Amino acid sequence: MATREELIDLLAGLALFADLTRPQLEAVVHSLEEEYFAEGQRVLRQGLSGSNLYIILDGEAAVQIDGKQRTTLGKGDFFGEISVLLGEPPNADVVAVRSMRCLVLAATQVEPFLLAYPHITFRMLQAEARRVRTTSVWR
Amino acid sequence: MAVARRPRKSSRRAGSKPFPPGSYPAVIIGSGPGALQISYFLGRLGVGHAVLSADPAPGGMFREFPLYQRLNTWSKPYPPVTPRSRHYAWYDWNSLLVDDPKHQAIVPEFMKGESYFPTRAEMEKTLSAFVDRSRVRVRYGCRWETTARDGGGFVLGTSDGEYGCRIAVLAVGMAEPWKPQIPGIDQIPHYAQARPSRQYAGRRVLILGKRTSAFEMADSLLPWCRTIILVSPRPTLLAINSHSTAGVRARHLVPYEDHILGGGVFMLDGATSRIEQTAKGYRVYASGTTRPGDFVFDVDTVVAATGWTMPLRDLRALGLATISQDRIPALRPFWESTTVPGLFFAGAATQGAVGLRKHGVPSNSGGIGGFRHNARVLARYLAETHFGVSVPRAALAAGDVIPYLLSEVTHAAELWNQRSYLGRVVSFDQRRGILDEGILPLQHFVDTSGPDAVAIVLETDQSGDHHPAVYLRRDGRITEHVLASDPLHNFETGEHTRQLTALLHGLL
Numbered sequence: 001m002a003t004r005e006e007l008i009d010l011l012a013g014l015a016l017f018a019d020l021t022r023p024q025l026e027a028v029v030h031s032l033e034e035e036y037f038a039e040g041q042r043v044l045r046q047g048l049s050g051s052n053l054y055i056i057l058d059g060e061a062a063v064q065i066d067g068k069q070r071t072t073l074g075k076g077d078f079f080g081e082i083s084v085l086l087g088e089p090p091n092a093d094v095v096a097v098r099s100m101r102c103l104v105l106a107a108t109q110v111e112p113f114l115l116a117y118p119h120i121t122f123r124m125l126q127a128e129a130r131r132v133r134t135t136s137v138w139r
Numbered sequence: 140m141a142v143a144r145r146p147r148k149s150s151r152r153a154g155s156k157p158f159p160p161g162s163y164p165a166v167i168i169g170s171g172p173g174a175l176q177i178s179y180f181l182g183r184l185g186v187g188h189a190v191l192s193a194d195p196a197p198g199g200m201f202r203e204f205p206l207y208q209r210l211n212t213w214s215k216p217y218p219p220v221t222p223r224s225r226h227y228a229w230y231d232w233n234s235l236l237v238d239d240p241k242h243q244a245i246v247p248e249f250m251k252g253e254s255y256f257p258t259r260a261e262m263e264k265t266l267s268a269f270v271d272r273s274r275v276r277v278r279y280g281c282r283w284e285t286t287a288r289d290g291g292g293f294v295l296g297t298s299d300g301e302y303g304c305r306i307a308v309l310a311v312g313m314a315e316p317w318k319p320q321i322p323g324i325d326q327i328p329h330y331a332q333a334r335p336s337r338q339y340a341g342r343r344v345l346i347l348g349k350r351t352s353a354f355e356m357a358d359s360l361l362p363w364c365r366t367i368i369l370v371s372p373r374p375t376l377l378a379i380n381s382h383s384t385a386g387v388r389a390r391h392l393v394p395y396e397d398h399i400l401g402g403g404v405f406m407l408d409g410a411t412s413r414i415e416q417t418a419k420g421y422r423v424y425a426s427g428t429t430r431p432g433d434f435v436f437d438v439d440t441v442v443a444a445t446g447w448t449m450p451l452r453d454l455r456a457l458g459l460a461t462i463s464q465d466r467i468p469a470l471r472p473f474w475e476s477t478t479v480p481g482l483f484f485a486g487a488a489t490q491g492a493v494g495l496r497k498h499g500v501p502s503n504s505g506g507i508g509g510f511r512h513n514a515r516v517l518a519r520y521l522a523e524t525h526f527g528v529s530v531p532r533a534a535l536a537a538g539d540v541i542p543y544l545l546s547e548v549t550h551a552a553e554l555w556n557q558r559s560y561l562g563r564v565v566s567f568d569q570r571r572g573i574l575d576e577g578i579l580p581l582q583h584f585v586d587t588s589g590p591d592a593v594a595i596v597l598e599t600d601q602s603g604d605h606h607p608a609v610y611l612r613r614d615g616r617i618t619e620h621v622l623a624s625d626p627l628h629n630f631e632t633g634e635h636t637r638q639l640t641a642l643l644h645g646l647l
Binding site: 002003004005007021022023024026027029030031033034035036037038041042045047048049050051052089099104106107108109116 | 319320371372373374381382408409410426427428429460461462463464465469471477478493495496497498499500501559585586598600601617618619621
């Protein structure tokens, strides 16, 4: 459980939201929905359309393709953005490996949200760049 | 589980009240529409239970709210389907569901016909009539106070004594006013304490909030106030833009138009930092959220239309996980607490199970239109999984499956009220044949294994188009197939038949 004030403090501590003012953080808390997943619950489903953007506030998730774990995600990480931006079903399952609390931004709201908060967009691009770099290192 | 429960002295004074303290298979808390609906369906399935309510009469929140009288959910007196038929429920979001056709669609019976939105008083009368006609019994004046685990079940402490149960179903509504932590906010009333609109005549009113109750109040104040200012951190979300009931309904949009045209209503995106009382009224300080800048408002009256919370009492200490800024329990697809097994919810709290949130559309469980269907599904689930009741499945002939599924997605209120959340499921099993598995949460269907089966649901995509979506389970693997939309919402066409026939090839 997290009250409104606790959520704002949580967001303030995440890199993605580091450039926002407190009023902006308040608006973000009101704009995004909160979801809680117990261990083992699926959040994203490989091949099913219409998913959304998730930001992990607390907990841990596994990324699985065809049942095989590829990586894990933790506090401050986000997922679902590729599916939303490309309008394609996710190519992986995301499953909570321990209880997890997320903020959710509906796919329909992602474009106006990223345009309204360019600092968040820039931070997301940085995170994507790190992911691409990591993938390149693997190869 | 302990057997003997201690009645308090007050229960001996209760005379002929039903459900004295003791042990019951299930206990339902509440007497609003959520509690009445789940009690009705559990009763139909023969599951013994007690219903306890702190209120003196049925109705729940409708005994007081909406404050400015009319609901924002329709009950259409002249629908395009036969009144009192099963599919009429889509055109009447406010009536509780019953199996007896004589008592279906009860709300329009109590409406005067001036609007297709019933008034609060009409809803209250309707719920009393439902109790009388369906013979749902409630122990009124019995307040739930404490909750403890006891073996595999619970002990609920109440003002009348202790109740033991294997399953507890809480249907206490989003009934408590909620305010955010803002310095000075304790000096101003919540929407729940707002006065009749004429008492604001000639005033400058600031409303904290831009959701339904804020808009409902602003709409009511329009003819009376000099200035109306609505302030909240996020921009207004309109239902017509979200393609769902998550957002302000069009019924309350006149203040929004006034704001757009510049007629004296202002809607601002700002985070309120402080409220001060002045000699003439209040001074409110806020900072812009979607555009930078500070605001200072001098007004006569401030009202906090900042929402509601559930009276969860000591459930957090039991480990209950919550969402929505600690206001709503986090729930599994069959509305069981994610973290407290055996603790179920009915009524508006069932919005704590959001489902797959396809295209951003969550379950529609905050109002009767959606949660009445949840109650029917939950009653069957509880009866089968916890009380050993076997609910027979209807067998379907192979030739009937496709027309049946397409009829369901075109007409069934369960699928329209609960888009992307509830689906009609048909299973294909070599031994048992083709069976109608009933209405089930889509999330449950796609996340569990079972025999080959199909689920059909209604979905709304990002453009706002409604279309059927088919989820097919073959050999344990789920695939999704989106069928075409139709401008007149007719999914019983030759094209839909061809598409679905191809998908079910080999199963029929």
